[in-house]
Amino acid sequence: MTFDNKKITIKGARQHNLKNIYLEIPKHKLVVFTGVSGSGKSSLVFDTIYAEGQRRYVESLSSYARQFLERMNKPDVDIIQGISPAVAIEQKTTARNPRSTVGTSTEIYDYLRLLFARIGKTICFDCGNEVKKDTVASVCEWLETREENGKFYLGFPIHPHEKRSVIEEIELLKKKGFFRIIVKNEFVDLSELDNFRDFAEVEKEDIIVVLDRFKIKRKIRELLAESIEIAFKEGEGRLLVINADNFERKNFNRFYECCGIKYEEPEPRFFSFNNPYGACPVCQGFGKTMDYDMNLIVPDPNLSISEGAIAPWRTPKFSKYLRQLIRNNKYKIPLDKPFKDLTDKQIEILKKGYDGFEGINGFFKELENHTYKMHIRILLSKYRGYTVCHACKGSRLRREALQVKVGGLSIFDIVQMSIEKAREFFLNLRLSDYEKTIAQRIYDEILKRLTFLNDVGLGYLTLDRLSSTLSGGETQRINLATSLGSALMGTLYVLDEPSIGLHPRDNARLIKILKSLRDIGNTVLVVEHDPEMMKEADLIYDMGPKAGINGGQLVAHGTYDEIIKNPDSLTGKYLSGKLKIPVPEKRNTSKTEIIKITGARENNLKNITVEFPLRKFVVVTGVSGSGKSTLVHDILYGGLVKMSGGNPPKVGKFDTIEGARYIDNIEIVDQSPIGKSPRSNPISYVKGYELIREIFASTPQARARGYKPGYFSFNVPGGRCDTCEGDGFVKIEMQFLADLYLECDDCKGTRFKKEVREITYKGKNIVDVLNMTVDEALEFFANHDKLKDILQTLSDVGLGYIKLGQPSTTLSGGEAQRVKLASHLAQRRKSQHTLFIFDEPTTGLHFDDINKLLKSFQMLIDNRNSVVIIEHNLDVIKCADYIIDLGPEAGDRGGEIVAMGTPEEIMNCDSSYTGKFLKAYLENH
Ligand code: ADP
Ligand code: ADP
Ligand code: ZN
Ligand code: ZN
Numbered sequence: 058m059t060f061d062n063k064k065i066t067i068k069g070a071r072q073h074n075l076k077n078i079y080l081e082i083p084k085h086k087l088v089v090f091t092g093v094s095g096s097g098k099s100s101l102v103f104d105t106i107y108a109e110g111q112r113r114y115v116e117s118l119s120s121y122a123r124q125f126l127e128r129m130n131k132p133d134v135d136i137i138q139g140i141s142p143a144v145a146i147e148q149k150t151t152a153r154n155p156r157s158t159v160g161t162s163t164e165i166y167d168y169l170r171l172l173f174a175r176i177g178k179t180i181c182f183d184c185g186n187e188v189k190k191d192t193v194a195s196v197c198e199w200l201e202t203r204e205e206n207g208k209f210y211l212g213f214p215i216h217p218h219e220k221r222s223v224i225e226e227i228e229l230l231k232k233k234g235f236f237r238i239i240v241k242n243e244f245v246d247l248s249e250l251d252n253f254r255d256f257a258e259v260e261k262e263d264i265i266v267v268l269d270r271f272k273i274k275r276k277i278r279e280l281l282a283e284s285i286e287i288a289f290k291e292g293e294g295r296l297l298v299i300n301a302d303n304f305e306r307k308n309f310n311r312f313y314e315c316c317g318i319k320y321e322e323p324e325p326r327f328f329s330f331n332n333p334y335g336a337c338p339v340c341q342g343f344g345k346t347m348d349y350d351m352n353l354i355v356p357d358p359n360l361s362i363s364e365g366a367i368a369p370w371r372t373p374k375f376s377k378y379l380r381q382l383i384r385n386n387k388y389k390i391p392l393d394k395p396f397k398d399l400t401d402k403q404i405e406i407l408k409k410g411y412d413g414f415e416g417i418n419g420f421f422k423e424l425e426n427h428t429y430k431m432h433i434r435i436l437l438s439k440y441r442g443y444t445v446c447h448a449c450k451g452s453r454l455r456r457e458a459l460q461v462k463v464g465g466l467s468i469f470d471i472v473q474m475s476i477e478k479a480r481e482f483f484l485n486l487r488l489s490d491y492e493k494t495i496a497q498r499i500y501d502e503i504l505k506r507l508t509f510l511n512d513v514g515l516g517y518l519t520l521d522r523l524s525s526t527l528s529g530g531e532t533q534r535i536n537l538a539t540s541l542g543s544a545l546m547g548t549l550y551v552l553d554e555p556s557i558g559l560h561p562r563d564n565a566r567l568i569k570i571l572k573s574l575r576d577i578g579n580t581v582l583v584v585e586h587d588p589e590m591m592k593e594a595d596l597i598y599d600m601g602p603k604a605g606i607n608g609g610q611l612v613a614h615g616t617y618d619e620i621i622k623n624p625d626s627l628t629g630k631y632l633s634g635k636l637k638i639p640v641p642e643k644r645n646t647s648k649t650e651i652i653k654i655t656g657a658r659e660n661n662l663k664n665i666t667v668e669f670p671l672r673k674f675v676v677v678t679g680v681s682g683s684g685k686s687t688l689v690h691d692i693l694y695g696g697l698v699k700m701s702g703g704n705p706p707k708v709g710k711f712d713t714i715e716g717a718r719y720i721d722n723i724e725i726v727d728q729s730p731i732g733k734s735p736r737s738n739p740i741s742y743v744k745g746y747e748l749i750r751e752i753f754a755s756t757p758q759a760r761a762r763g764y765k766p767g768y769f770s771f772n773v774p775g776g777r778c779d780t781c782e783g784d785g786f787v788k789i790e791m792q793f794l795a796d797l798y799l800e801c802d803d804c805k806g807t808r809f810k811k812e813v814r815e816i817t818y819k820g821k822n823i824v825d826v827l828n829m830t831v832d833e834a835l836e837f838f839a840n841h842d843k844l845k846d847i848l849q850t851l852s853d854v855g856l857g858y859i860k861l862g863q864p865s866t867t868l869s870g871g872e873a874q875r876v877k878l879a880s881h882l883a884q885r886r887k888s889q890h891t892l893f894i895f896d897e898p899t900t901g902l903h904f905d906d907i908n909k910l911l912k913s914f915q916m917l918i919d920n921r922n923s924v925v926i927i928e929h930n931l932d933v934i935k936c937a938d939y940i941i942d943l944g945p946e947a948g949d950r951g952g953e954i955v956a957m958g959t960p961e962e963i964m965n966c967d968s969s970y971t972g973k974f975l976k977a978y979l980e981n982h
Contacts, residue, residue, distance in 0.1 A: 062139060065106070065549075065580070069135030073100040074609035074858075084139070084580045086595040087571055091586060091628050092612075093903040094871065095604030095858035098584045099553070103145065105132040106582065107551045110143025141580070143549040146536045148529035148557065148870075156331060156342075159527070160472050160520035163510065163539050168503045170328040173468050175499065176492045177323045177461035183316035188460075190322070191309040193285045197278045199307070200298065204273065208301035211269040211284055212239065213292025215261045223261055227253045230266060235291075237267040242304040265297055265306075323461045328468050330453035337449035337456075344453040349421055350442030351404070358397035359712055366396040367407075367417070369440060378420050385413040469521075475948050477516030480507040502542070509538035513570055514563035517682035517948030528686065529728070529870070530558025530897075537570065546578040556587040557900050560680040560929050561974040568593045586903050588632055592617050599626045605830045605858025631904040634982050638908050638932045644959055645673050645938040652716040652892075654696070659709025660687040661952035667941060668957075669693065671719055671892070671923040674914055676937035678928065678963075678971040679955070682947030685927045686896070690725070693925065694894055697723050720923065722891040726877045728870030728900060735784050735864035736771050738827070739856065742865070743880045745847040746770075749861075752841065753823055758816050768813060769823050776813035778804035785864075827862025834861055850879040853916070855902070855909040871901030878913055893917060895926040899933055911936055931978040934971065935960050942971045 065082045074097050082088055090098045109132055160166035179188040189195070203209070215226050227247065230238070236247045240256070241263050247253075256264075268291070269284045271277075288296035294311040313320045321327065329335040336342030353368075360366040362382070370379040383392065388411070390403050399407075410416020415423065421440070427433045445451040452459060452469035459467045464486045471479055483504045488496065510516070513534040518527075527535070533555055540550065552571075559567060568590060575581050575595075583590065591597055597620045599613040613619075613626035620629040630636040652669045662684050669675055677685045691709030698705040700717055731742045740746045750766035753759055759768075768776035771783025781787055781801035785808040788798055800806040807814060807824045814822045819837065821829075829837060831851045838844045851859070854875040865873065874895070881893065899907055911933065914924050928934060940963045944955040956966040963972040964979075 065140055066136065066138040067101075067106065067134060068137075070101060070105050071133040072104045073097065074605055075100050075105070075133075076609040078609070078611055080598065080611060080614070082580070082582070083596065084141075085575060085578060087575045087581045087593070088583065088596045088598065089591050089594040090582065090584050090598045090600065091591065091903065092600030092608065093604050093627070094855060094901050094906045096600040096602075096608035096903075097610075098600050099869070100609070101600070102551055102582050102584055103553070105134050106137070106140070106549070107143045107145055108132045109134070109137045110140050110549055113140060114142050141547050141549045143551060144540060144545070146533055146540055146550060146552045146555070148533040148553060154331075155523075155525060157524040158472070158520065159476075159510075159515075159518050159522045159524065159535060162524050163506055163535060164542065165503055165506050165520060166472070167325075168499050168506075169468055169471065170325040172496055172499045172503065173328055173461050173463055174323045174325045175496045176488070177463050179313065179320050179323065179457075180460050180462055181315035181320075182318060182460065186315060188313055188315040188320050190311055190313045192311070193282050193289075196285050196296070196298070196309050197281065199309075200273060200277055200281070207273045209271060209273070210239070210265075210267045210299040210301055211271065211281070211288055211296065212265040212267045212299060213288045213296045215264050215266065216293045217261050223256050223259055223264070224253045226261065227256060227264075235266050235268070239265045239267060239299065239304070265299065266291070267299075270301070320460070321457060323458075327458050327461070328454060335454055335458055337446060337453055339448035340446035340453065342453045344446055344449065344451045345443040346446045347441055348444040348447070349417070349440050350444050353440045353442050354417065355396050359395050361394055361396065362390070362392045369420070369436070375420070378415055381414045382407075387411065387413075472520040475517055475519055476507055476510045477948075479520065480504065480511055480516070483507065506538065506542045509541045509570070510535065512566050513538050514559055514566055514681055517946075517951070528558055530555075530681070533557070534559075534567070537574075541570065541574060548579045550574060550579055550581045552581070552583045552585075554585055554587075554900060555583060556585060556590060556929075557897060558681050558929070560678075560970065561589070561931060561978075562680055562970045564589050586899075586901075591620075591628075591632065597628070599623075599628045601627055603858070604855075605832075605860075607858065627905060628903070636904070637982060638904060638911070638936070640935050640979070646959060649673060650716060650719040652693070652697075652714065652719070654688075654692055654711055654714050656712025657688060657692050657709065658711065659691050660684060661948055662687055662692075662709070663952045665952070665954050667954065669923075669925055669941070670939050671716070671890075672918060672921060673923065673938040674918060674936065675923070675925045675939045675941065676928050676934050677925065677941045677943065678934055679943030679951065680947050680970060683943040683945075683951035685943055687952075688941075688943065689894060689896070689925060689927055694723060694725055697892075719890065720892045721889045723894070724881065724891055725894045725896075726874055726881065726898075727896055728874045730865055730870075731868065731873045731876050732865040735786075735866045737865040738862045739831075739851060739859055739865070739868070739876045740827070740861040742876050743847050743851060743883050745844055745861075748841065748844040748847070749823075749826060749838075752838075752844075753816055753818055756816060756818050762812075762816075764813070764816065769809075769816075771808050776809055778808055778810060780804065781808065783808045827860070829861055830858050831861065832857035847883050850882040851876070853882065853909065854879045854913045855906045869901050871898075874898055874900070875910070882913060882916060890921050890923070892923045892925065895924070895928075897928060897930075898926055899928060899930040904932065907932055931975055934975055935979060940971070942966075942969050944970065 063084055065084065068079050070078045090102050092098055158166070160169070181188050231247050238245050238247065240259060268288050271281065285296065289311055296309050298307045298309070299305070313322050326332045327335050330342035340346045355366050356368055358366065365371045367379065369375055386392065388406050390406065391399065408417045410419045421437070424433055424437055428437065449456065454469060459469055461467065464482065466482070471482065474482065483500065488500065515531060515534055518531070524532070533552070537555065555567060556564060564587065571581050571583065585591070594617065597614060597617060598611055599620060601608050601610065601612045613623040613629065615623065620626050621633040623629050650671045652671065653666070655666045656664055657667065658664045667688065677689055679685050687709055691707050692711050695705040695708035696711055696714045697717055699708050700714065731737060740749065750769040753769045754764055754766040764776065767773050771777040777783035778801060780803040784801065785804065785806045786798045786800050809824060814824055816822060826834070831848055835845060835848045835852060838848065851857070856872065856875050856879065859872065868876065898910060902910060907930065917924055934940065937960055940958065940960060941954065942956045942963055944951050944953065945968060956963050956969045956972060960975060963969055964976040966972045
């Protein structure tokens, strides 16, 4: 067989639903795989091509890893040729370290540490000058700036050894052959003295040993270098140059020292908060400490001090502190203004107190004297929270590390800047020639990585942002930028919907990045639904024709132009406009109740007031980082849940939320997995499995053997396989690799005992039923109305192709979200009015799927519910009843409302990027 190195050849791919397909993918191209959700894109790209690439990689590893190779599930494929080591750029954070930040995960922080260690200048705490350590060269440099023919002595101080007296020191000097000393501006020749009794009262530091006497002239370096070296050695690191005319002294030392403070020379671990050497000793590098938290002490900053803003002082017992302040308000702190309007300085005074007013700190200090009382301990704990560490101000580094500066900034200053600003800083940073020789490469690496991050549209993030707070799309783009930074060549990159979370405005930059990844010699395979990406790809593979068993084929492939013309390609029909997602005939512009948020100011939100109309299809738009998640998750959701007595993950800052009484419930339907155990699955999540178990338990066979419904469950012992406890596979923990899952030997992956598998309904056993797709089950259970209704909702949200028993761990985020949506549709609590929130629900969806999804939203709204979604997809945005567009830009330059209204109104707003792109999109279609 000939081996063609220019393409990847795949023969007989049958993984999951793939229909024994054959394809040849040319290398060094940007290739898009598209098709309706469930058509088999991931099965081909990730589970076959990437999995094989990974197998090849493991093969090249140690024999320890290799022994598991034959047990690793091989993709179901006959032949794969021409594959290179594969890298998947994923949407989930792989970082297990909770301290991981954007800076550390992109390696920028490592390079910054190196840079600061090499060229950082330590600034003295006291005098603000640069701390320098002297050398022979620096002493000579100083001398060269003196006047020619000036007379000087070269000397060194006596080391203050504890145990030796002054007299003993002088005797020792004489023994070593040093005869001349200066004592308090007086010249003494030791050889002329018989004894040193006169020195008994002299302090050691007043004595300088003179080594040499010289005049300033050219070539002083050559003349003095040796003496200076000796002086440093004898002085144990210190020496002095003394003006022979006026005895003025100039100190030099080889220590890193200034103003009597010893500093440590920077080295990389100095700047690592994961290292005990660099970490702040107070908070151990955590950046926060347990302390009294102003947010807890003043829970409602809309209140004024006289209205009781300071919560602990509301009780009669402690109101005396408040009275102290009112009686003796010597700093004129406004008592009738809302607390939030006080200045930082006024709050500082409130905390510190003054003569006649204990202040908040004083109040707590006093209580702390009574902590032997239980109720005081409880009271104190109510106001304690994690607050920024006072020692390191949240930098997590010891304070000496913050004194080291590059271009006038500390490493902490830099990681607090947005990536965009940090990039500008480095672009403007001028290195000296010497600095260039020792740090140019490091500098280049930093700048390169910052540029990549900026190019993938993440310029608004700060380097110290915790990785755990990033969205999936942001994480993937960071991983993408990091891969670019390491610039591997000859690699196969696979990406899953990199456009997620990106506004159309930033799409072009992402595409450019993927192309440059290709241009440096890599093959880039992308699963993607974005029309722009397809237009720019070298090649498109369209999979289908439908989902699940009705898919798994390559229906078309070719360039964008070829796909558009191909009558078999559903994608092509949408791209050419033959098929389209219709713009609604008319929008719901009637006046409905609203939820009104005032004073929203979490993260970058600029104290905004927003109205969410209820019982409408509301879409929140804006570039990535403009504040959409903050507004919707932290404030709308967090605020409403907290007001109803719940405990949301985060509550952002705002003044008021009105209109909560118009809704009974609020639900976030997000993309998190529907269950962490492989035993959870779609049919159990929508509560259909109970019905199926009853059907099996009521068969004559089951009744004869006395099998109850629970016997058909894999969550409780009984009918399930005892070896794998109903998982179908067993987990093997690998030391250095991800855990391996191997099929259970006993039940052969069926999860049930043999006797349970013998029970059949209409010729199928429970294992067969769990292997049915939703659409197959709809037919199979046609005369079970209740079950049919439930299955229908799964089909309605576009999940007809999914298997009833597919482990929830294998569902994509988008699929998990739609299962949740189906479960809400199935519940049909008509009397209840629920506000549903979705975050990018189109993730993983093809044009055709989006059509279905929009209908499901409408069903929710028709049932008197409300829907608020965050979305970038223009096909969805154009269908909104009402749009809230945030921006104009990301981060600091965002957080404001750019426009609100119908899509038509948004399109007429010149300052809205969303409006501009929507207009262009609708004109082209
Ligand atoms: P796409 O990426 O196009 O959305 P997938 O390749 O994920 O489609 O899915 C193709 C079919 O294979 C679907 O019917 C899906 O339910 C099924 N499938 C995917 N992963 C698994 C799995 N781990 N086990 C069983 N079936 C799976
Ligand atoms: P969007 O949802 O529009 O992409 P976000 O609401 O996620 O925007 O972010 C708005 C701004 O707030 C950005 O500058 C972002 O970096 C910042 N931000 C978001 N979450 C956090 C967080 N947990 N910690 C610090 N900053 C955050
Ligand atoms: Zn600290
Ligand atoms: Zn088993």
